[in-house]
Amino acid sequence: MASSMRSLPSDHSRYLESFRLFLENSTEHQCMLEFIEKKLPGIISSIGNGKSAINILSVGGGSGEIDLQILSKIQAKYPGVTINNEVIEPNDEQILSYKERVAKTPNLENIKFTWHKETSSEYESRMNEKKEFKKWDFIHMIQMLYYVKDIPATIQYFHSLLEAKAKLLIILVSVFLPVLAP
Numbered sequence: 001m002a003s004s005m006r007s008l009p010s011d012h013s014r015y016l017e018s019f020r021l022f023l024e025n026s027t028e029h030q031c032m033l034e035f036i037e038k039k040l041p042g043i044i045s046s047i048g049n050g051k052s053a054i055n056i057l058s059v060g061g062g063s064g065e066i067d068l069q070i071l072s073k074i075q076a077k078y079p080g081v082t083i084n085n086e087v088i089e090p091n092d093e094q095i096l097s098y099k100e101r102v103a104k105t106p107n108l109e110n111i112k113f114t115w116h117k118e119t120s121s122e123y124e125s126r127m128n129e130k131k132e133f134k135k136w137d138f139i140h141m142i143q144m145l146y147y148v149k150d151i152p153a154t155i156q157y158f159h160s161l162l163e164a165k166a167k168l169l170i171i172l173v174s175v176f177l178p179v180l181a182p
């Protein structure tokens with residue numbers, strides 16, 4: 001993958017347009033939804049056992065479309081349990097879309113949403129500075145590792161934040177995002 005893919009383009013609107021075109025022209029989200037329907041229930045089958053609250057960290061949560069699908073499966077598996085869903089997302093527009101999506105989605109009363117406008121490495125540095133090592137029951141990194149500089153170190157850091165019986169879900173699809181003509 002070209003090294004230019006490893007960092008966020010400075011023009012976010014062009015990036016978002018590229019990603020939108022990619023989604024329109026691929027079966028990526030359809031595959032993801034199928035995965036969430038068929039495989040995710042097994043993956044999350046133990047993350048909340050005996051807990052009164054489940055802590056979820058979405059790394060690069062984007063506009064929240066996939067996150068809300070995931071959350072609905074967790075709600076179904078653990079009815080009535082409080083969910084604390086925190087999102088690391090550096091892009092303002094994505095956070096805004098995520099918040100709008102949450103606002104118009106019913107049945108999210110037991111979920112508390114928190115957005116951190118930063119990259120995964122900024123989150124790591126901030127937590128290290130604060131000496132805060134909050135643990136999580138479920139961490140997911142879906143279609144975002146392309147953008148981090150040091151993939152093994154990023155995975156290692158978030159893996160170290162897992163509670164016992166927690167799960168780390170990583171989804172990567174090998175794609176080339178089209179660069180729009182000027």
Ligand SMILES: C[S@@+](CC[C@H](N)C(=O)[O-])C[C@H]1O[C@@H](n2cnc3c(N)ncnc32)[C@H](O)[C@@H]1O
Pocket residue numbers: 008019059060061062063064065066088089090091094118119120121141142143144147148
């Ligand atoms: C391809 S989108 C995937 C969004 C969502 N996870 C999904 O599957 O629909 C990648 C997201 O990662 C975010 N991102 C880019 N670099 C990041 C980084 N270093 N740390 C965290 N998120 C990042 C982007 O802003 C974007 O919203």
